[in-house]
Amino acid sequence: MRKLLLLSMALVLCLLQQAMAQSRTVSGRVTEQGTGEGLPGVSVAIKGTSTGTNTGIDGGYTITVPNDNATLVFKFIGMATQEVAVGGRSTVNVTLSPDNQQLNEVVVTGYTTQTRRETAGSIAVVEAEEVAMVPLGSFDQALQGKAPGILVQANSGQPGAAANILIRGRGSILGSNEPLYVLDGIQISANDFASLNPADFASFNILKDAAATSVYGSRGANGVIVITSKKGAAGKTRFNYNVQYGFSKAPESGIELMNSNQKLDYELMRGNPYRWDADDLARLRQIDTDWGDVFFQTGRTANHTVSASGGAGKTTFYLSGSVFDQTGTVQNTGLERYTGRANIETNAGNFTFGINSTVGVSDFTNTSENNTGIATPLNAINWTNPYETPYDADGNYTQIYSGQPNALQELLENSNLRKQIKGVGNVYVSYDAPFLPGLVLRTSWGGDFRSNETTSFVNPTTYSGQFSTGGSGSFGRGYSRDFRYTGTTSASYSKDFGTEHTLTVALFNEIVSSNGRNFSFTGYGLGGPFQNEAGITPGNATNGFIPSVGGGGVENALLSYFTNINYGFRDRYYLTLGARRDGSSRFGANRRYANFGSVGFSWIVSDEAFMEGLTDVFNQLKFKVSYGSSGNQAGIGSFESRELYGRAIYNGVFGLAQTQLANPDLQWERKNIFNTGLEFATLNGRLRATVEYYNSLTTDLFLNRQLSRTTGYSELTSNIGELQNRGFEFFLDGDIIATENFTWTANVNLTRNQNEVKQLVGEGDNDIIEGVIITREGESMNSIYVVPFAGVNPDNGNALYRTLDGELTETYDPSNRVIVGSAEVPFFGGFGSAINFKGLELNAFFSFQRGNTVYNNDLNNVTNPAYFYDNMSVELLNEWQQPGDITNVPRAGNRYRSATTRFVEDGNFLRLRNLNLSYTLPTRLVSAIKLNSLRVFVQGQNLVTWTDFRGWDPEIAGVSLTGAQYPALRTVTFGLNVGL
């Protein structure tokens, strides 16, 4: 690999010796139509080369052109691109007008860029400014509802928690469904974004079909999210300062619990398990603790970002620093983050050198969630009896009657901290071959470095402290370090043949290699004042405080060769070809390499002569179609194909035990995707729409081949089975009113996805059933499979179930289970609208999902009559008591069954995701105080949610709401953007 690097550098160096061609200087100024003001940051490039510059603060630019035949291309986001032939002129002034032609938008396909006109792939672009100021620690959460085809589910409101993202449905059953994330060409780890500052990003390009993802080969099947960070523009340095402050509140729970009187009455009805006497009851009825109030708090958010961008001559830079400080709605949770970024690029002759780099340091304070643990504070909110209090009269923690831990004590006395340091960066050099215009050589090397240091203090006085080895608390520290480097070397050649043909051919080599190490220790016998290593009592033969130590590592690598070919004809027919060969360390020698490829075609129909009469209706009309493949290799172990033996200690003696069976035939999952769509603009470009249809089929699905359990194993991961996702995407964006002082815009995006399991292991009855979830051929994945609950027999209080024949029975029989829905979301989207009057803007954005079902285990836990020592749902007050009672709650002694429709609920919701009111001060006012721009705003996040779901938050990724849900934050912030 080092050899390759040296070779490519040598290659670049020897090309440098080529003579420079004849050239001269052209300068000019770019202004905005309407205002006549200079436009800074406009890209000025020489057509057919990668030579270019940006306009300065006043819109001025200077560029060196090779000869009089050069054509300059002026590009600016939101403006129509202009091409101007230089001819003999030395001054070229240009006026840019707003672009209503969405097809000229630049999209980043990861390894290359194209205009939307050219691209045959399905690529959604989310402008980073939509995400930059959302007060969430992890930017992925802010992509909710922003683009068709991408389902984002928050899953947790814990500060810094990552969302769950699915692009066009779940395409793997056992493997990973996470998209691939690429930041400035470097693969970055999914689900770990809290140490990145979204305000540093310029755009998100979401690659969805094979034409876009096949060049990512074995990593592309779940879609790719390509993020580019901001770059500077030559000219006067521009400073920006963004600040916001705000607060967050927990939502109301959809589960109604008993109050003290209700609970005590219920206990009496059930035989008074705690043997309360009259005095006890009188005392306890006076208490009515709202355990939500005990645990929840008003969270605070503070966020500052300072950036400077600019450049002089041939060097541009973007620098930024930020502080993000958020406390959660649950006490003792929060995220404190500091980030810095430096992006610098410089041109030297035919070379362009650059560096993109960011470092983030985050301190997380977390509480456990998404479990059914009794020591978990978020469960205690539901489970602790309302007649108990967290503290006694003397201010000491109470002991909970049921023997459950005092969860407030657990929360406040124990701590779980994590310090993350994350660095992402790359250096690159590209060379425009002067002897052959259009040939560009480029190499980029960079990495994603993460270190996490966790500390866990368990106070000996707490319930968990008694469970520690030796029964007296613990202190543990762990450290993990992960580094993945991505090195990409390419040669690309672009040429126009005649006036009708354009061709770009690019060849790539890429290495992606991951290496991670971790270790941890936990010491016991915590004493004295110390909550760190100093508090640990060293273990000996009698005290039992034997510390535990652990460690491990991961390693895997990918070696790839790929190509991308774009051919254009008459500026309206475009053909895209992609092919990639990947070799992965994960697979056995006989399955190490795999090939992926795609073909795409796009056609600008509106430019055809026969459309001439219709250009008033279809200002632009584009048709596109693509077919191809990409793969998935994530979600299984690094050495899944080998027989492995792991450490197995017995009686203090080292041993080895078999942990994994060999499967030398294990290989990639393969996803074949068909995509087609129309993009059009009408009403003078004021209404823009995209409609797409896709059909993807995952084959060689990772699935478990069932083994006779007498092998000691139940299954072997193999490539069997097929899974289909198909659907429609719809995007509409309109300028309803567009006048100088008043604009009103609206947009909507909708996705319909149908997931269907096509083939599983073996013939006949080959369903995979795990708990209430079934995977069955012909049905959606993650279908919920339970017995229909049909009420209560009024005569005896027994639960009634519906048989497959529709009869009612008191016998619970798993053979009566039916599919009652699926956790896969079939219909989702977002819509928003903005009204702007003289700089005063109101912007509302909604997202929704519809049609999925959720198994509400959180509700089950407060409905099971066996758990009546703790608090319960008010529903149990309607428990059947005597013959003739008409109720839906069976008698307490009836055998309780949880795998029934009683706990299956619709996952539908509509959420006011963001509401933003802002005022941008007029230029004349801000220039008076020597500023470029000034904007004040107030915004609300998740202010309203419409749902029937009985829980804190319907936004759940997965089949079941297990318990201990940390609801999404409802946040209001006030802020200021200053530019100078």
Place this chain on the structure above:
Amino acid sequence: MKINKIILGIGLSCALALPACESVIEVGPEFAEDGSQIFTSLNDYELALTGAYSLFRQVGYFGNGGQTTGAWSVLPDLMSDNLVQTAEDLANWQNQINLEYSTDDADVAASWIAAYSVIGQANLVLRNIEQFSETDPERVNRIKGQALAIRGMVHFDLLRYWGVEFERNSTALGVPYKTIVDINDMPRRLTVEETYDNIFRDLEEAETLLGDVDQEINTSNRAYIDQLTVQAILARVNLYAEEYAAAESYATMVIEQMPLADMDDFQAIWGDASTEEVIWAVSFNAGEGSPASSVFNAPSNRNRARPATPLLESYDMGDDIRYGTYFSTRSLSGNSRNILSKFIGRGSAEDNLVDWKVFRTGEMYLIRAEARARQAGKEALGLADLNELRAARIVGYTPVNLSGQALLDAIALERRKELVGEGHRFFDLKRTTRTLTRTDSDLASTNLSVSPDAIEWVWPIPQGEIDANPNIADQQTPGYN
């Protein structure tokens, strides 16, 4: 044309770089051993044998878990009249305790696979070990003898749950007997008789091999299976098989080598401070789980299952040292509860961390007493065994005189009193009366009686096995479908 040169140049550099690149993906595991690289020396076999022992700690075998509990440690007592499920269990082990399982029961499946995974690891130890017989015969004997004993005993444990009957020559369904390493092997259930044939073959060979070894197997404690342990296993297996003469003979061998503990040391056995009368105990150390956390969970003071009152009342509370050793009380919110304190921890620790005593001399006395009582003309010897055991446990014990059914009943009750919590009661009921009657219960959901003809005495073959193994599909335990 120049472009050709460029492409040629890039192609060349790639071609040159390729061999170097290839090494990028030559990555091997560093935190685990690749199976193709080991079993080249006896040291590797020794490591794998240690691995086999470690698997006994699995949840599903002797280990206790959050939702599944030690099938061969405390579960047989939870499934009996010795222990009573309380509300503090939070209904966690509802299905097992009430013997309400169906073919898709997760715990039944976990126990089946846990046992076969130990067998699988033992078979890895046995595979090709003969290649070293010439060069290092006594060391091979030591390793192979233990692996064979593990294989035989674990198959016997499987038979205890899944065997339809226990009689030596029964043609009812037993369990598959695994002696080979092959993931595509789809074995059938053998008859009980055939299962025993294999068990006895392995155990008897083990007994022979372990008589000629290169070094002592147990030095500081009793964590490994040695010849004495194999004899204890054979005593138990013969009792189940109703081979009473052999049971008596093996029990005698063990008793002669490992006498009962002194009264003064009896308490210390349970905190692992003494290995008196401990024949084999599976070692549990910090971080390795617990064999008994699901009865009285000491760290949380959660009395998931309390000792049944009729059992407590059967002890001579003042003079029987077992009463104070096995039981205690703990209070919660002011209420005092009876607890099984036998497995509470070592020293003063209350963490349920103790070695799991699989075989003790006390059981050997009871095996011999029963085996003799069931043999014509040996009743008096059986009574003497019972009196001898009681005399070792009860201060100032006066021998009793019993015979016939009364003697057998007294031995059965003594088994409960001596072995409570040690994983025998369900199997003893299955082996003798096949009747479970619970007269003491806390919860409305408790299953109060199981009759002799109930299917619950024999566990179903897990549905997963039936689905995956076509050869066993027609051999489901009678009564389940």
